[in-house]
Amino acid sequence: MDESGDRAITDDSMADSRVEQVDAASLLQQKRCCEVELPVRRDLLDAQFQGYKLSLEELPSLRIATLAGAVGSEWGASQAQELTSLQHFRAFAVINGLSIDPWSAAAGDHFAVYYFNQQRQLVCHFVPSQPQASLPANSAGQIVGSFSDNATVESTATDAVPLCGSVQFADAQHCVVTNGRGRLFVHTGARHTQTGQEWTWGPVVDYVCPESCLLQTARTVVSGGAVSIHLVVLYVGKQASKDASRFVTVLEWIVLQAVGSSWKTQRVRRLEGTSAPHYIAVEPPGDGLSLVGEGIFKIVFDSQRVVTDTATPADEVMEEQPPVDHAGLGKRSCFNTGLAAPDDMPSSFGPDDLEECDSFADETYNAAWMRFDGSTEAVSHRADLSGRQLLFTATVSPDQMPVMCIRYDVDGLVYQPIPPEAGSEKVPWEHIATFNALGYVVASKQEKKFAVCSTALRFACVCDGNRNVYLYRNEVPVGEQSVLKNRKTGQTISHVARQHVLTLNDAELPIVGLAATQQAVVILKKNALTLIYL
Structure with missing residues (x-):
């Protein structure tokens, strides 16, 4: 059994990964769940794809100054001395500081983008959806919430290092914010009236996260006329064990209900794992997560019921390993498997001779998709994603869970998770689109920082840390007015996929956020928002 996905690395042993034996009962539970395979629609694959043609077309753009400087992943980088484990680094080192309200993007000629500035204020800009649309009155930005230390709504939750705030949109009427210091706030009401006034925020009065946290997702659920908000926060805490130097990644699945102008927790479920997840979403009915x-996640706490962990002997779930034939192993195999090479084996080369491709350090090597059932708190479905790179996630429709783009050979396959029906064995995934050769493209971008796609799945966008933005558009017909031929073969090309390479100003400033709508890409730097229209 592969245990390399369950590890905790502290600052004292960053160079030497310590592999921890996973919980036997959790492994047995996941073995009993429904194992599913990723479906692949062959009609969405193009074996004859000819690649992307570099376009020199000048795309329309718009540049808007930010208010008091935007923050994002560089905030986490500035706290590097306080990030004491690999788990902290994976959770907080790269934070996309830009959010688009998906309900505003589908509302008309303008959409709303949000970010936190250096004064811990939530800033909103209304920007045109199309290049020919006029600028709205508040395109220069407005402050819709203040969460600084001297604000009246602020209450310091913890002595931990504060993170930048994060925002999620539960529906068209509810917006949830965490201030980066463990407190949660909810805004109720219309967000698209463009009044220019600061919003009213209702605090969650009975919840304080024990550590600095990030808000991962939020969704409104209506059941029996009652409205509740399901949300998930992420933080890294100390492991409750004899070895207090180890850390554990914690996800808290919280259900909120309104009490007057404030909010209270109706239910809290806590999951623990070995590394920050690459994707997380609450199902629209609120029945699953x-x-x-990477590794094993399990529910360890529920405020409404006692979580029991079936005591299962380890030998019932540990697969028996055959004896290792050291004589049949090369020195390289011993390095890759973690086995100690026999003393009499010739030392042809050492660890310094290994190349990057010889390592299993990729974060997705032991990755898996898991669905936790909200009623049984067990893993109901699981799909192995070992070796498959998760290229990006994106919200295509606000009423559905975010989609995932997963590398398949050289392509990027877009999957839409679907809540499973009770008693149905149908795979709760749907392959809805393909970005040709995107897996190959992303692998070649060694400096990649963020990646997104349009809500219409018309194009994908990749950016590096400072200045370059790469756009990859799906194939479109060449048109009746022109003829395009392959110079070598003479074959007439009827469809062409185009690539755009854009260079941003202020190359010394990092890109702190990236997002996309149906026709626009939005890039956030500390000093400016840049919109590119396609």
Whole structure:
């Protein structure tokens, strides 16, 4: 059994990974769940794809100054001395500081983008959806919430290092914010009136996260006329064990209900794992939680019921390993498997001779998609994603869970998770689109920082840390007015996929956020928002 996905690395042993034996009962539970395979629609694959043609077309753009400087992943980088484990680094080192309200993007000629500035204020800009649309009155930005230390709504939750705030949109009427210091706030009401006034925020009065946290997802659920908000926060805490130097990644699945102008927790469920998940979403009915992560996650706490962990002897779930034939192993095999090479084996080369491709250090090597059932708190479905790179996630429709783009050979396959029906064995995934050769493209971008796609799945966008933005558009017909031929073969090309390479100004400033709508890409730097229209 592969245990390399369950590890905790502290600052004292960052160079030497310590592999921890996973919980036997959790492994047995996941073995009993429904194992599913990723479906692949062959009609969405193009074996004859000819690649992307570099376009020199000048795309329309718009540049808007930020208010008091935007923050994002560089905030986490500034706290590097306080990030004491690999788990902290994976959770907080790269934070996309830009959010688009998906309900505003589908509302008309303008959409709303949000970010936190250096004064811990939530800033909103209304920007045109199309290049020919006029600028709205508040395109320069407005402050819709203040969460600084001297604000009246602020209450310091913890002595931990504060993170930048994060925002999620539960529906068209509810917006949830965490201030980065463990407190949660909810805004109720219309967000698209463009009044220019600061919003009213109702605090969650009975919840304080024990550590600095990030808000991962939020969704409104209506059941029997009652409205509740399901949300998930992520933090890294100390492991409750004899070895207090170890850390554990924690996800808290919280259900909120309104009490007057404030909010209270109705239910809290806590999951623990070995690394920050790459994807997490609450199902629209609120019946389940889907996540893509490395190693094992399990529910360890529920405020409404006692969580029991069936005591299962380890030998009942540990697969018996055959004896290792050291004589049949090369020195390289011993390095890759973690086995100690026999003393009499010739030392042809050492660890310094290994190349990057010889390592299993990729974060998705032991990744899996898991669905936790909200009623049984067990893993109901699981899909192995070992070796498959998760390229990006995106919200295509606000009423559905975010989609995932997963590398398949050289392509990027877009999957839409679907809540499973009771008693149905149908795979709760749907392959809805393909970005040709995107897996190959992303693998070649060694400096990649963020990646997104349009809500219409018309194009994908990749950016590096400072200045370059790469756009990859799906194939479109060449048109009746022109003829395009392959110079070598003479074959007439009827469809062409185009690539755009854009260079941003202020190359010394990092890109702190990236998002996309149906026709626009939005890039956030500390000093400016840049919109590119396609």
